[in-house]
Amino acid sequence: MTLLVNASQITGLPVVTVYGGDDVAEVRDVVYSPGAGRLVGLTLNKRGFLAGRRREVLPAEAIHAIGRDAVMVSDESSLVLPEDAPDDVAHPDADRNVVGDDVLTEGGVSLGTVRDLALLVGGTGEVVGYQIDKPGGGQGYIPLPAQLAVSGSALVVPDITEEFVRDDLVGLGAAVDEFRARLGLR
């Protein structure tokens, strides 16, 4: 079963070992590479009330699965210290955060500002779209891969993205394949 969720719904999920059945951490934040359009890893908190940050990070490659109720890893060795982790997880670019960025089409139309990421869960968490605050108010979703350039304050998407703005995650799910087909991506 795969489903779409907002990245913010993943924060706070327990990180559970498949073969140990233990909750070894919980998700603090999603580390996302806007350039590559993919999730690169997760930062972690300790489990428990007011337990604080864990130094280790979880690279995307070490994630067994992201589900509705937990992030699954094989065992605790999947959690690695920043010095042993890929650079993009350990030291994410300062401008990696696209939340708040203006979404502009190549034609110069603003579709809104980025509110959250839409992730396909059930696998390892492919980023398939953005949730946006529309300029006229209200929220919508646009599919990825769409962006052509990211600056830290704006991202530029193809003109056809405007036709694929959807009201909810269900609509986005249906739009992603058609959108990618139109762009010749599959």
Place this chain on the structure above:
Amino acid sequence: MSDSFRQCAGRKVVSRTSAQALGTVTHLLVDAPGRQVAAVIVGKGKKARLVDWSALSGFGPDAVMVGDDSALRPPADDRELDGANGKLELVGKRVLTERGNELGSLADVSFDPATGALETLRVGDREIPADTLLGSGSYAVIVDDSQEAQAQPA
């Protein structure tokens, strides 16, 4: 005839040599990869003792028989200590698929009292074959992908 984790809780543990009751079954510790009962936990808290499945002389419907009181041993490692403290008790634990979706809480586990082999996991009103079991620990019992279609929709 199969037995279950709930049914055997509270059953007497009796020494075959002295005919004395040595305690009662608190719960069972499992070897998840082996899909097998690993040990019987007798008593609770600091007084809890383990009997390895291989040290039992019989797991009967009315009593669990051991050779003598030397079959009872203290926890030997962290995992067994967690077991003795009740942190690894399966019944009541949440069941997750390996994809991270919850199926519900574990109501009971049936097993073959002759061999200790786990048979089925009962979650709500569903019976899940024990060969789907991947891991069990302090937080959850993990089953494989084959149960994914049963996960509750969001």
